[in-house]
Amino acid sequence: MNLSGESDAGAAWAAAAAVPDPEVPCVSVAELGILRWVRLEEGVAVAGVTPTYSGCPATLAIEFAVEAALREAGFEARIERLLSPAWTTDWITEEGREKLKAYGIAPPVNGGKATLFVSVSVACPRCDSLETERLSEFGSTACKAQYRCISCREPFDYFKCI
Amino acid sequence: MAVWEALLELADDHLVLGHRLSEWCGHAPMLEEDLALPNMALDLIGSARTLYDLAGTLEGKGRDEDALAYFRGERDYRNCLLVERPNEDFAHTVLRQLYFAAFMKPYWDRAMTSTNAVVQGVAGKAGKEMAYHIRHAGEWVIRLGDGTEESARRMADAVEALSIYVDELFDSSDAAQDAEKAGVLPVRAEMREAFDAVIADVFSQALLTQPDVAYGQRGGRTGQHGEGLGHLLAEMQSLHRAHPGATW
Numbered sequence: 001m002n003l004s005g006e007s008d009a010g011a012a013w014a015a016a017a018a019v020p021d022p023e024v025p026c027v028s029v030a031e032l033g034i035l036r037w038v039r040l041e042e043g044v045a046v047a048g049v050t051p052t053y054s055g056c057p058a059t060l061a062i063e064f065a066v067e068a069a070l071r072e073a074g075f076e077a078r079i080e081r082l083l084s085p086a087w088t089t090d091w092i093t094e095e096g097r098e099k100l101k102a103y104g105i106a107p108p109v110n111g112g113k114a115t116l117f118v119s120v121s122v123a124c125p126r127c128d129s130l131e132t133e134r135l136s137e138f139g140s141t142a143c144k145a146q147y148r149c150i151s152c153r154e155p156f157d158y159f160k161c162i
Numbered sequence: 163m164a165v166w167e168a169l170l171e172l173a174d175d176h177l178v179l180g181h182r183l184s185e186w187c188g189h190a191p192m193l194e195e196d197l198a199l200p201n202m203a204l205d206l207i208g209s210a211r212t213l214y215d216l217a218g219t220l221e222g223k224g225r226d227e228d229a230l231a232y233f234r235g236e237r238d239y240r241n242c243l244l245v246e247r248p249n250e251d252f253a254h255t256v257l258r259q260l261y262f263a264a265f266m267k268p269y270w271d272r273a274m275t276s277t278n279a280v281v282q283g284v285a286g287k288a289g290k291e292m293a294y295h296i297r298h299a300g301e302w303v304i305r306l307g308d309g310t311e312e313s314a315r316r317m318a319d320a321v322e323a324l325s326i327y328v329d330e331l332f333d334s335s336d337a338a339q340d341a342e343k344a345g346v347l348p349v350r351a352e353m354r355e356a357f358d359a360v361i362a363d364v365f366s367q368a369l370l371t372q373p374d375v376a377y378g379q380r381g382g383r384t385g386q387h388g389e390g391l392g393h394l395l396a397e398m399q400s401l402h403r404a405h406p407g408a409t410w
Contacts, residue, residue, distance in 0.1 A: 054287045055208025083283025116300050136194035138201040
């Protein structure tokens with residue numbers, strides 16, 4: 001049972017929303033915009049979760065973690081995987097963007113278009129310099145690219161805009 | 163023919179190409195590519211999983227994604243011939259990727275209005291992913307085509323070898339035609355203009371010429387494949403054939 005003073009739906013949201021992303025644990029699934037909603041349906045907490053990329057290997061881990069958090073908070077729980085509308089980095093909250101930057105990951109820069117040989121200019125998360133260069137469009141996870149700051153020489157991850 | 167078979171064709175395209183890209187894992191010419199190619203492989207395999215799941219559901223015989231991926235032989239695979247072509251060198255790999263992505267980008271963009279909600283969902287993600295597949299592969303085709311004497315020769319060899327598999331992309335099988343009539347999938351032939359524009363742009367920067375293909379190779383949609391697909395499936399399916407139902 002939920003013993004807190006909040007409404008059940010609010011408590012379910014709070015429990016699910018606090019789950020950290022398994023690959024980028026500085027931000028929660030709510031801050032990343034992966035957790036879309038939590039509803040109570042006949043006593044069962046149903047969480048709508050959207051995958052980031054088609055092949056993101058963390059999708060299942062995230063669903064398990066959200067379900068486990070809801071159960072721990074005393075709810076019967078179920079996950080609904082939402083394919084549409086497709087997740088976009090626009091859904092990362094302002095707080096999420098700040099946490100990414102504090103963690104050393106440059107948050108997504110809007111306006112990145114799919115033009116050959118053009119990469120967006122990304123500010124270094126450590127020294128804020130815009131003099132950075134892309135090392136690779138692909139990094140340790142599907143959602144990140146590798147950059148290097150020319151001013152402070154630090155390599156850093158960039159959370160790609162999609 | 164049934165709509166689920168058209169979805170199976172599409173899923174097979176994605177799984178087979180995804181597996182081909184994954185073969186570079188640990189073998190790519192540099193670390194960045196060793197990350198890039200498996201990353202893109204995951205995009206394709208992710209789309210394949212959802213499409214297999216939908217195909218199996220519509221077929222209604224209880225076949226899940228694993229049954230469809232691991233327990234069909236090569237004659238039952240319905241992928242187009244392009245995606246099964248061996249990796250050969252890096253030039254072949256990036257050109258194959260460019261051809262496929264240049265076709266699939268407009269395809270998924272149109273599939274956003276599919277009458278099937280799952281197809282719409284796949285399309286929303288995959289369309290965005292194809293944009294950077296085109297960018298990544300296109301940049302490499304240009305670098306190699308307009309590169310050294312050897313890289314230009316290899317790029318031209320790849321064009322010679324792979325261009326005969328392009329036309330099959332635009333064919334709609336009987337099953338695909340049914341899916342197109344039902345509004346589930348876009349009409350393949352309608353991708354020609356968008357495809358040609360991307361290839362013409364990249365090839366002109368890569369100093370490559372598009373050969374006249376007198377006779378395009380076809381047969382994948384009816385299960386007539388090259389030798390390479392059998393080897394690919396043998397490796398991909400060996401664990402599940404030896405241990406049916408194995409899970410992580």
